Each structure stands twice: as C-alpha cells, then as structure tokens.
Amino acid sequence: MILVTVGTQLPFDRLVKAVDTFAKDLSKPVLAQIGRGSYTPQNMKWIKNIEPQDFDRVFRDATIIVSHAGIGTVLTAKRFGKPIILVPRKAALGEHRNDHQLATVSQLAGRPGIYVAHSDDDLRNYLLEDLDSPSHEDPSEAGRASLVSYLKNYIATA
Numbered sequence: 001m002i003l004v005t006v007g008t009q010l011p012f013d014r015l016v017k018a019v020d021t022f023a024k025d026l027s028k029p030v031l032a033q034i035g036r037g038s039y040t041p042q043n044m045k046w047i048k049n050i051e052p053q054d055f056d057r058v059f060r061d062a063t064i065i066v067s068h069a070g071i072g073t074v075l076t077a078k079r080f081g082k083p084i085i086l087v088p089r090k091a092a093l094g095e096h097r098n099d100h101q102l103a104t105v106s107q108l109a110g111r112p113g114i115y116v117a118h119s120d121d122d123l124r125n126y127l128l129e130d131l132d133s134p135s136h137e138d139p140s141e142a143g144r145a146s147l148v149s150y151l152k153n154y155i156a157t158a
Contacts, residue, residue, distance in 0.1 A: 002127065003062035004032035007070050008049055010096065011037035015087045018120045019066060019127075020044055026127055028063060064131060066123070069101035071151070074108065083131035085115045087123060107150045 004019050006012035016034050023030045023043040030044035040046075050058055059065070059080055067073040069088040077084035086108065088101035105116045113134025117123035 001062050002026065002028050002030045002064045002066060003058060004030060004034075004044075004066040005050075005073060006033060006035045006037065006068055007073070008035055010089070011035055012068050012087075012089060013037045013039040015066070015068065016041060016046075018087070018123055021120070022124050022127070031058070031062075064127070066127070069104045069108075071104065074114065077113070078134050081113075081133045083113045083115065083133050085117050085123060085126045085131075087117050 002019075004016065006015060012035070016032055016037055016039050019030060019032065020039075020041040020043050023041070032041055032044055032046040033050050034041065034046050034048060036048075059076055059082070062082060065073065065077045065082050065084040067077075067084060067086060069086045074084060074086070086105050088099075088105045089096040090099065090102070092099075108114045109116045111134070113132060115126045115131060117126055
C-alpha cells in the first residue's frame with residue numbers, strides 16, 4: 001500500500017490531487033490522509049485523519065510513503081525503514097507561510113530512501129519505480145552531522 005499523508009495542520013490539495021490523478025495506474029492501492037483539504041479523491045481510499053493510536057500500524061503496513069516535507073514524517077519513515085517521497089509545500093501557492101519545506105528538502109535530497117518530487121511528473125515517476133528503503137543506520141557521519149546542524153539552525157531561527 002502507498003500511504004499519502006499531508007499532516008494535520010494544513011491542507012495540501014495539490015499533493016492529494018496529483019496522486020489521485022494517477023492512482024488508478026499504480027500497481028499498489030493508495031490510502032490518503034487528506035487532513036483539512038477540500039479536494040475529495042476519486043481514485044484512492046482516503047481518510048481525513050488517522051488516529052494517533054492507528055498511525056504506526058498504517059505506517060508499518062505501507063510500502064511507500066508520500067508526504068509533505070514534514071520532518072516528523074521523515075523521521076517516522078526512517079524509523080520504519082520506508083522509502084519516502086517528499087513533495088514540499090510552496091508559500092507562493094498559499095500552502096504554507098514560508099518556504100522552509102523547500103529548504104528542508106534541499107538538505108534531505110539524495111539521502112538513502114528519500115526522494116524529492118518537485119513536479120507531478122517526478123512524483124508519478126517515483127511511484128512507478130521500485131524505490132530503495134533507507135537503512136536503519138546511516139553510515140554517513142558527515143551526513144548525520146549536516147542534518148543535525150541544519151535542524152539546530154532551523155529551530156534557532158524559527
């Protein structure tokens with residue numbers, strides 16, 4: 001199963017619409033957690049919110065995660081060893097108050113198991129591929145230090 005999650009704070013109809021557009025062409029079923037979005041998917045199962053007590057089970061059952069660039073979801077994908085496709089929210093489209101998600105994906109792109117989709121075509125292509133899962137242990141000390149430094153700086157300036 002492919003799990004699409006937009007988080008619980010803001011709607012992200014652009015992501016939900018994109019996956020819904022080609023969900024019928026995918027070989028795996030799709031479940032979308034659409035949050036406060038106004039778009040109603042036609043080609044995939046959906047739920048407004050996944051209850052916290054059910055989230056780990058749904059996440060564990062998924063083979064691929066598609067998400068906004070929320071660091072909590074990235075860390076959960078890493079914990080469960082799931083490949084994650086990140087679609088950053090864009091302030092210019094009214095999806096967030098600033099472009100911190102673009103900054104986040106610039107730091108995460110290229111890490112094992114993390115795929116960044118900047119367009120609907122990128123997203124579709126990733127969903128049609130066999131994506132590698134992240135290892136539970138990243139052997140790159142430099143990569144880990146870089147991510148920790150980025151997160152500390154982001155928190156300090158937020």
